[in-house]
Amino acid sequence: MKPYYQNLIIILHGPRYPENIGAAARCMKNMGLRHLRVVSPLNWDEEKILKMATHEAADIVHDAKIFDNLVDAVSDLHFLAGTTARTGRKRRPTDTPATIAKELASMPAHIRSGILFGSEKWGLGNDAIGLCDSVVTIPTANFSSLNLAQSVMIICYEIMMASGKATSLYKPRIATIREKEGMFQHLMEVFEVIGLYQKQTPSYWLQNARRFFRRKDLTARDVKMIRGFLRQIIWAVRR
Amino acid sequence: MKPYYQNLIIILHGPRYPENIGAAARCMKNMGLRHLRVVSPLNWDEEKILKMATHEAADIVHDAKIFDNLVDAVSDLHFLAGTTARTGRKRRPTDTPATIAKELASMPAHIRSGILFGSEKWGLGNDAIGLCDSVVTIPTANFSSLNLAQSVMIICYEIMMASGKATSLYKPRIATIREKEGMFQHLMEVFEVIGLYQKQTPSYWLQNARRFFRRKDLTARDVKMIRGFLRQIIWAVRR
Known part of the structure; x- marks a missing residue:
């Protein structure tokens, strides 16, 4: 776990609906x-909050700290980012979610940061934005x-x-040229066995096959599967 | 508007709660x-759907097409991406939201693409994933x-x-070196006027001032504001 995670705090300022507190958790x-x-939540209905949080996030709800005013809630922080949909001369956005995430991830471990969200109805006022x-x-x-x-x-x-903790995708191994050439050889054998060369030359069919497989991102597993299929064709024809 | 936008379709497969249909819209x-x-929505309660959609997204709800089965809903598409939280051998994820968005944005305009979401309870089954x-x-x-x-x-x-349509941030103009040097000259004048040079040499204070302003990302506007402040100090002292 990256250090900045341990310090990063989500702050909801004056949320009106308990469901949104639960969803945030x-x-x-x-x-x-x-x-x-x-x-200052308008309605701290813990039952409704926990229902939206699901039991998985119940610990976050139970450990949540409730404050009477914003300044108390943020006074121990070193860095505060405020979110707003309303923009204007006094509230020019300096960041997008992507840029602030990158900035937070690059901060030293001892920095205690918060991200502030306003109420459903009003968002953050100019006073709150001024603290950010x-x-x-x-x-x-x-x-x-x-x-x-x-x-x-x-x-x-x-x-x-931005944390680098995101689960990475499974990347199947792409077939090597050697594997693909083995498959083409195998394919040529099939073309011969099923009698395709009576109408067109081998190079005609090979060229078509190569074009077909071009940029198909064949994996090693694909090649194996195709060759199993080809083997079966040869077996069936020769039987 | 990028062409692929016009063709991109969001498909909800068997959603249970009308609120989620509205939220999606x-x-x-x-x-x-x-x-x-x-x-096959479990409950097409249009009142609840529209409440969550808000009047802004009501058009999307009104224009939504409802189908009885998944195959009918996707048969005219050229490309389908399915979303899943459950992963396993038969459902290895090939994309993250960021990679699929990039892929969709790079597709030719005539490609009609869809993104498929399963039900709240079950997600997408293997049959649905197989279509993707x-x-x-x-x-x-x-x-x-x-x-x-x-x-x-x-x-x-x-x-x-990924669409390139995201509103870009307001980037204030950074001060030029000329502007900053003008400010430092002005600052030296203030240092002299308020008597700082009696204790330390001008170069000592200039060095400190330069260090203070280093990497502060001063904007042209910041420099103007600071010089206004300095002017006022000189005026007040000389009065």
Whole structure:
């Protein structure tokens, strides 16, 4: 686990709906984050919160810290990023989710950082934005109105992606040229056995076969499967 | 608008909750997508769907096409990507949201592509995965259980990011060296006026000032503001 993970804090400022607090906890859990702070929630209905969080993220809800005002909630942090959909002269975005995630990932371990989200209705006010070192806006099409849970999801996702912890894809081994040439030899044998060369020359069919397989990203496993198929054809014809 | 946008289709296969259909429409609208298909929804409660979609995405809900079975819903597509959280030998993921978004963005305009999401309870079965050209999994921490709306959000977000349509950040103009040198001259004048040179040499203070401003990413506007402040100091001292 990268050090900055342990310090990164998600802060919800004045959330109105308990479902969104729960959804935020679920996002966080999925993306490897741990620390949730909630400032003046309108309705801390723990049953509803936990239902949305699912039992997997219940620990985040139970460990969440609740504050009466924003300044108390962020005063121990070294770096604060605020998220906003409304932009303007006083709130020029300095970051996207991708750029802030990269910045956070590159910070020294002792830096305690927070990401601040405003209420569903109002977002973050100018006072809250004034406390922030970074103003993050999520790129959208012309219409821009993500809900709170959606915004938290995207930010947490980008943090996960920037952490280098993301599970990597399974990459099947691509066939070597030797393996592919073996397959073409095998294929030529089949062409002969099934009598294709009576109509066209071997080089005509080989050329067609090569063109067919070009850029098909054949894996070693594909080649093996194809050769098994060819072997069976030869066996069936010769029987 | 990039051509592939016009053809890209989001397909929900057997969604159980109308709220998730509405949330998907809202994600799509925010991220510039238009076409929604829904296969055998358990509960097409249009009132609940529209409530979550908000009036902004109501058009996507109204234009959504409903199908009885998956094959009918995808048969006119040229390329289908399926999303799954469960991975295994028969469903090795070939893509992440970022890689599939890049692939879709690079496809020729006439390709009609779809992204398929399974039900909240079961995800996509092996039959559905079998229809897919690409199997997409969303990177998560050890625990992996995003809900349907969250998954749609991340995929649509990555498509938006890959489209080149994302609103770019406002980048304030960085100060030139000439501007910064003007500021340092001005600062030296202030140092003299306020009597700093009685204790240390000018070069001592200049060096400190340069070090202070190093890597502060001063903008042209910052320099102007600082010089306004310096001017005022000189005026106040000389008065």
